[in-house]
Amino acid sequence: MSVCRENANIRDNHRRLLAEKFELRRNLYKALCKDTSLPDELREENRYKLSKLPRNSSFTRIRNRCIFSGRGRSVYETFRMSRIVFRALASKGMLNGVKKASW
């Protein structure tokens, strides 16, 4: 059960680390620039600062990828793997408490 070295995964991991690093600041700038009760130049300054943050520190740029295959689509968040890998592992019995449904 090795974790493959995927370029997309590496890039995504880089984005996640940046997002964690800048999160607090980002929230603060965004909150300050949207507050209507503040003077306009303060809002403008905060908007500028928000735009200066690196793009890869945005949460919207992160995609939950499969940790085994690097697949970007149909990845379940509770298992962190794509449907294909999930099916393979579950059939082998490697996922605890997961069995084929029939009722």
Next chain:
Amino acid sequence: MAPGSLKSILTAAVNTGVTEARARIFGHVLNPTGLKSAHKILRKKLIGEKVAQWYPHDIRKDDPLIMEAEEKERTNKLEMLKRRGKGPPKKGQGKRSKRKS
């Protein structure tokens, strides 16, 4: 009864009084006029830590021997391809960039 009747005025006053008292006690942020407020963004919990822990740590990285062996295999494979003339092209000579110019 008249539209601004005494009963409705009284109930409105009592309600505002109760909400203000509740906010004072529990430290809530009030917005009776409904203007846009920055409080909505600031009250959210921080998720950065959980997000950054998506990919599990590869234990093969802790062993320098295995890392060196894998790196050697990678360079060997690359060398074999280059010998056959199948290695990666120089910058600006790839399929797409050639097609563009």
